[in-house]
Each structure stands twice: as C-alpha cells, then as structure tokens.
Amino acid sequence: MEAVSFRYPDGQPALHEVSLEIPAGGAVGILGSNGAGKSTLMLHLNGLLRGSGTVRIGDLLITERTLAAVRSRVGLVFQNPDDQLFMPTVADDVAFGPRHQGCKPGLVEERVRQALRAVGADALMARPPHHLSLGQKKRVALATVLAMDCEVLVLDEPTSGLDPRGRRELTRLLASLPQTRVISTHDLEFTLELCEQVVVLHEGRVVAQGPTRAVLADGDLMERTGLEIPHSLRHSHEE
Numbered sequence: 001m002e003a004v005s006f007r008y009p010d011g012q013p014a015l016h017e018v019s020l021e022i023p024a025g026g027a028v029g030i031l032g033s034n035g036a037g038k039s040t041l042m043l044h045l046n047g048l049l050r051g052s053g054t055v056r057i058g059d060l061l062i063t064e065r066t067l068a069a070v071r072s073r074v075g076l077v078f079q080n081p082d083d084q085l086f087m088p089t090v091a092d093d094v095a096f097g098p099r100h101q102g103c104k105p106g107l108v109e110e111r112v113r114q115a116l117r118a119v120g121a122d123a124l125m126a127r128p129p130h131h132l133s134l135g136q137k138k139r140v141a142l143a144t145v146l147a148m149d150c151e152v153l154v155l156d157e158p159t160s161g162l163d164p165r166g167r168r169e170l171t172r173l174l175a176s177l178p179q180t181r182v183i184s185t186h187d188l189e190f191t192l193e194l195c196e197q198v199v200v201l202h203e204g205r206v207v208a209q210g211p212t213r214a215v216l217a218d219g220d221l222m223e224r225t226g227l228e229i230p231h232s233l234r235h236s237h238e239e
C-alpha cells in the first residue's frame, strides 16, 4: 500500500497516508484498538474499498479493471461472518467460490471437503449457515476462502468467538499455510505465535511496523495506542 487515505461516505476519516509492504509468503499481524482502521485497511486489500493512493498485490495494481483478477488472488474473510455467508447450506457457501472460479464439480466437491476439514467443520456441511453459532460461522467463513486456493489470505479477526481448542487449531492451521497471510486481531498471544511481523495502526495511521516481539514489548507504544504488552512477554521482562 502506498499513501492510502480513506474517508467513509459520511465524512468519517479512517486511513491517513497508510504505506506498508507485506512480504510474500509471510504472516503479518495488523494491530490497533477499536476504530483504529484495521478493517478499513483490510477491505482495501481486495478493492472492496478504494481510497486515494495505490494498492498493489504483487505486480498487480488494484484498479477498476483489475478487480476480478485481484479477487481471485486475494481471499478476504470479513470480521462479521454474517457478511460472508449467504447460501442455504454450508456446503453451498464453501462451494460458491470454486464454482465461480470455474472448477469442475468433482474438484469443487474435493475443495469443499478439504476446506471444511481444515477448519474442523466437516460435520456442519448440510446445515444452514444462519443457524450456526458464532464460532461455527467463523470457521465456515474461513473455509469459503480456503476453498478458493488464493495466493493471499486477508483475515479480519479470525480468532474472535473461537473456543480455546478452536483457537489453537486455527493457529496451527494458519501457521502451516504457504500463502501470504494478513491478519487483524486483538489476540496478541495469537499474534506472537503466528506473525513474524506486525503493523500497528492508531487513528488511521501506521505508528509502528516491525518484528512482532520487539513491537509488542515496547511499553510506551502499547500504552499510546491502547494496546497491552502480552502476558508472555511481561513475564520474560520480570524474570
């Protein structure tokens, strides 16, 4: 992203001159307190929102003309799974992406099965998504994007609403994926486990970017941006 600024139609400013570079194949955490601009930033990564400045996915500049190509490269999982799930059954929802990409029925079926297994939701296949619990919906929403086999995964608060085992399994799953992963979260321990790098947003601006441990151990920065030093790092400081 280069010098991206964005204001919502009602005039609310949300991003100011945001510039950042995310290495291909890595996992990067996007941190910041409520309203800092994380979701707004993520929606720019597949062109759902377009402010001033430029966003590039590899060598592909996001413009009106490249949106379709961008969206087949970048899989975005919304913060709220109700924004993602709209088909009558879980299986249909997960099949929607690969079908749209032109996969043959056999491959669609295989992708659906694999994606649901990866998120521990195989048993939910025939259920209507709107009847699922929040954590179940979060898993299925992630599966809809895994099934598309994108190069870049943009995940907005993937652990919120998950039970401890679900969170552990998700951490393991995300750590094992070869794709570039951009993950917004309030879950700093999860960030420590998964992300080599983090970006800290505050009031729509990038205020820090660097190796996760170093950034999260910076007490002044954490205080200033409404975050907290994670427990595991606090301990290592006291010892």
Ligand SMILES: Nc1ncnc2c1ncn2[C@@H]1O[C@H](COP(=O)(O)OP(=O)(O)OP(=O)(O)O)[C@@H](O)[C@H]1O
Pocket: 008, 009, 010, 012, 013, 014, 032, 033, 034, 035, 036, 037, 038, 039, 040, 041, 079
């Ligand atoms: N649709 C919208 N219309 C107007 N303002 C919005 C809209 N969505 C978000 N905002 C505003 O934009 C700013 C950034 O919001 P954003 O949702 O990106 O924050 P966030 O970091 O994702 O917060 P959270 O941790 O609560 O998810 C906030 O001031 C918010 O009130």
Ligand SMILES: [Mg+2]
Pocket: 038, 039, 040, 079, 156
């Ligand atoms: Mg958000």
